[in-house]
Amino acid sequence: MxxxxxxxxxxxxxxxxxxxxxxxxxxxxxxxxxxxxxAPSTASQMQEVHNENTSTEKADSDREISEENRTVSIIQQFLNSNGYDCGTPDGILGPNTKSMIEEYQSDNNLEVTGTITTELVREINHATCISAKDFVERYNSAIDAYNKELSSTSPNDHISVDDITSIEPVLLNGNGKLSINDGSSDMQYIGAIKFWTEEGADLVSAKGEAMASLFAFDTSLDDTDAAWNLIERLKGESPLLNNGILYQNDSPQDGWLITGKTSSYLEDSDVVSN
Incomplete structure (x- = not known):
């Protein structure tokens, strides 16, 4: 039983x-x-890996969306400021924004597409960024002031429009290097700069070249004293936003590495075709 x-x-x-x-x-x-x-730990690890992969994919997707939204928002702000009412800049390429783009393109003899074309991007950069000609004039005037202050027998050289509109970075005589508009094929209007030195550079000369580069780029700087003050601020505060330009100072102890980018600057990669 x-x-x-x-x-x-x-x-x-x-x-x-x-x-x-x-x-x-x-x-x-x-x-x-x-x-x-x-085992409990294995199951948990598998879930964590799944969650991590999902989060990474979502972050990549969000980054792509945010970059496109930034581009559209810049276009909307530009159009609004020029009398083409897109409404609140929301970063969405909707029917009203497309209509305003078409109207702007038609009024300015551009190909009418209603999309953000390379031609439109360059038109906006030309309207919002400093020209290569003006950049060179400001740089050379700042270098003259530094040379006078330095009283050196080997003064820093002037640069030309041809120098800075070439694809290769400009090698300055203090062995500093200056490049503009990294990632763009349009070099006539400047929306981004990078100044840096490599090992063995003449840091006394390079100091003046760094100052002159910032003075040339940032039209809110009235004189070289203002440019020096900006450099001092960058030593303690980076990134730093000044006059709509975002600066980053990553200079090593024995050299220079400063970048600046105008917040409204658009690169070739910012073209949105739909």
């Missing part, structure tokens, strides 16, 4: 395990239909 009760109980237990496999794993973890026990 006891044996019969024991067998009945065993059959009931096995039935429950078949219907609900996780019951058999009451010691922790989970049980899959194939009979493989997954």
């Amino acid at each position: 006891k044996k019969a009760y024991y067998m009945a109980g065993l059959i009931a237990f096995v039935s429950v395990c078949i219907v609900n496999p996780t019951y058999a794993g009451s010691g922790g973890g989970s049980f899959n239909p194939h009979g493989t026990h997954v």
Whole structure:
């Protein structure tokens, strides 16, 4: 009789395990239909990996969306300031924004597409960024002031429009290097700069070149004293926003590395075709 009760109980237990496999794993973890026990830590790690991959994919997607929204928002702000009412700049290329783009393109003899074309991007850069000609004039005037202050027998040289509109960075005579509009094929209007030195550079000359580069780029700087003050601020505060330009100072202890980018500047990669 006891044996019969024991067998009945065993059959009931096995039935429950078949219907609900996780019951058999009451010691922790989970049980899959194939009979493989997954330890709690392994199951958790698998879920974490899945969550991490999902988060990375979402971050990449959000980054792409935010970059496109930034571009559209810049276009909307530009059009609004020029009498083409896009409404609140929301970064969405909707019907009203497309209509205003078409109107602006038509009024300015551009190809009418209603989209953000390379031609439109360059038109906006030309309207919002400093020209290469003006940049060179400001740079050379700042270098003259530094040379006078330095009283050196080897003064820093002037630069030309041809120098800075070439694809290769300008090698300045203090061994500083200056590049503009990295990532863009349009060099006639300047929306981004990078000044840096490499090992062995003449840091006394390079100091004046750094100052002159910032003075040339930032039209809110009235004189070289203002440019020096900006450099001092960048030593303690970076990134720094000044006159709509975002500066980053990553200079090593024995050299220079400063970048600046106008907030409204658009690169070739910012073209949105739809």
